[in-house]
Amino acid sequence: MAGQQPKIAIVGAGTIGLSFAALHLTKNPSCMVTIFDTRPDLQEYVQRHLPGYLLDADHDSCMRRLSFASKIEVAVGDAAIVQEQGPESLAFKVAVWPQIEQHAAEDALFWSSTSGIPASEQCRDMRDKSRLVVVHPYNPPHIMPLLEVVPSPKTSQTVVDRTLEYWRSLGRTPVVVKKECTGFVANRLAFALFREACSLVHQGVVSVQDVDEIVQASMGPRWTVAGPFKSYHAGGGEGGLNSFMDKIGGTVQGCWEASDEDVRKGNISVGKEWQAEICAQTDAAYGIVNTAERDNKTRKVLEAVKAETDH
Amino acid sequence: MAGQQPKIAIVGAGTIGLSFAALHLTKNPSCMVTIFDTRPDLQEYVQRHLPGYLLDADHDSCMRRLSFASKIEVAVGDAAIVQEQGPESLAFKVAVWPQIEQHAAEDALFWSSTSGIPASEQCRDMRDKSRLVVVHPYNPPHIMPLLEVVPSPKTSQTVVDRTLEYWRSLGRTPVVVKKECTGFVANRLAFALFREACSLVHQGVVSVQDVDEIVQASMGPRWTVAGPFKSYHAGGGEGGLNSFMDKIGGTVQGCWEASDEDVRKGNISVGKEWQAEICAQTDAAYGIVNTAERDNKTRKVLEAVKAETDH
Incomplete structure (x- = not known):
């Protein structure tokens, strides 16, 4: 998927969101990243803080491939990957996935960065529960290679395989956690x-x-x-x-x-x-x-x- | 102490003994090392295996500063440091320290590499119980910087201080464990x-x-x-x-x-x-x-x- 100019939607512009945005932009030099957040100063905030995560990459190239969205449907509409790091609350996550599902392409990957809310709970109100998988980073993800890939019993193998393929193509270390368990591994x-x-x-x-x-x-x-x-x-x-x-x-x-x-x-x-x-x-x-x-x-x-x- | 041509007696030529011998020889280029062991092929054995521990140091210089002893009194007689890594048995250690104490100089440091037998038990039959301290390596010591320095309640502060000073002068990381506890830290x-x-x-x-x-x-x-x-x-x-x-x-x-x-x-x-x-x-x-x-x-x-x- 790297090299195919995929569009990636980052949902939530906290420190994990910025770190992941930087990781995609620097390690996948053909990708486009859209950051969604409801904060009113989103663009100014990201432009001020993101450069600190870009390390020795070409900052101009990274910033050129970046866009912003204040509406979630705009961010996810043409994304190949939707990566969520919103509030660590089950209610938020249960509510957000059906919205994302409604507006995203049929084959878009849905990843949650949660450190503890399993996909099997987050997917409750989704139409197609097989699309969601947890991709839990070790902070900060733009530095640390590990990504814990935690499928629910309903997650499809194709989603897991495509997730592993993407992260391996970026030189990271995704590891599948075979059973959802408290705190992951x-x-x-x-x-x-x-x-x-x-x-x-x-x-x-x-x-x-x-x-x-x-x-x-x-x-x-x-x-x-x-x-x-x-x-x-x-x-x-x-x-x-x-x-x-x-x-x-x-x-x-x-x-x-x-x-x-x-x-x-x-x-x-x-x-x-x-x-x-x-x-x-x-x-x-x-x-x-x-x-x-x-x-x-x-x-x-x-x-x-x-x-x-x-x- | 480094730089003063100290003599170091290594008691026990197992893998830990050889690794410590290599550490002294390579990091303390003025020291002399004597290895004591009762195995009949001691010299041949050490000469065959020690070079594997010397890494990129000057092998000739290291081997020239090395000698062998088949009697413990010969090994410890003029040593500034006696470092023991014999069998992991309380009976052995309780028996060996009074012998060492009898033949060693009055200010020689006594270190045990035990991974679990506390100095307070090893020192039972010593005349001066304040001289003994555990110096537990993280294997192999010629590579890993950590040395757990574990005094017994009877170990003198001077012995602890001189032990720390020696290891710091070699660029290692000695850490004092304040209470003897199962397995150390x-x-x-x-x-x-x-x-x-x-x-x-x-x-x-x-x-x-x-x-x-x-x-x-x-x-x-x-x-x-x-x-x-x-x-x-x-x-x-x-x-x-x-x-x-x-x-x-x-x-x-x-x-x-x-x-x-x-x-x-x-x-x-x-x-x-x-x-x-x-x-x-x-x-x-x-x-x-x-x-x-x-x-x-x-x-x-x-x-x-x-x-x-x-x-």
Whole structure:
């Protein structure tokens, strides 16, 4: 689909909307993007903020291929892809898809960027429920390669296949989540580690900054190159993950049980007393984070992996 | 201490011992290293395998600064640092430290590479229990920057400070773990995510390879640059982690509760039925992992971060 001058409608001009608009414009140099939002200063707002997402791409070319719509029917009318990142509310999403469906072309792809409202709920009032699929980014999508593609049981395989094809043609990493589940997968994994981190800080074993240093100097770089299964499989030598579990299983189980003792007693639930202390410690450690610097470093990391992989 | 031609005794010539020997020889170009092990072919074995750990360092210079000992008193007699990575058995470690203490210089540092036996147990029969500290690497230590420095309640602050100073002078990332706890911190964090990953694969949400792709395309690169607290703090914008928890706390709690339903019901414990299925899937996905390629990529990732940080 890349290279065919597809028109892409971005529904919602928040930070995710702008980041996705930038991703399409920079990685798919023939596409046209229309941004729909009801904010009255839409054009001025996007023209002021979008350039920050365009990185080292040709800004003029990107801005020339961009248009604006204050009515949703105008935005989606001739779009090949409609990508929604409106308010994270079931009522909004249930209401918006039938409108989009009414005005969009019959073969347009419908993607929701929701971080948690499954397609099977969003599609409730759609005529053709097979058209909708969740495409959940890891923020910000113009930097991070991952896209979790989460079909509902009604989503057609063709829609999933065309979605994967598009993102692969842009060099991204779409991964299909086979069953709709709470929080999808990336957040489930990250929040599990985050919970353990909160527990260890709460117990006074390490500080917030210690945790970050530990992760940045170990799992971060390791998992950039080889995910957890591949890493532990390698750790087992020729016998693989099986050997690893034979040798280290006792330690693994010991860690899980130690974790259960604190975390699973309910000490680490959202809103409990640990939270204020950890938020204060994080604020004292970092103030306001320079995300441009972080994103730039992340790009260099991804480029380094890619250079070695293509090598 | 780097630059003062310190002598370092490596007790145990397994893969961790060789990796640490290589780390000292390559990052501390004035040091001398003696490797002690009871294996009869020690010298031949080390000379065959060590070069694989020396990367692009001057191999001749490294090998010239290396010697061998088949008696522990010879190895530790004039060492400034004694670094132990013998068998992971409490009986071995309790027995070895008094021997080392008897023959080593009074101010020599004593480090154990154990992944789980705390210094407070290892030191049981030592005369001066304040000398011992755990220095737990993230494997392999000649590649990965992290060293978890875990004192016992009896370890002296001077020993901790000198340990940190040495590793910082070699450009590594030592982090003090303030309380001895099961598994220390890096493994606790990693195994928490691993458990969630096993649970999601077990439930058929994603495959082993999907998990690895997800992590490699999201948390891996992100956490290489900014650990979990700094990342979520940035995710909250100007309001930091507090804002993040206000906005996303419901999703976080939802994920934790969904995790509890499966993981904490005890479905994911070591040795249960999920394990064989996941080991088989991992083996089918990866066969034998090329760790040299993985380590080379990891170095490039770490160099990319360092170049941007020094920039």
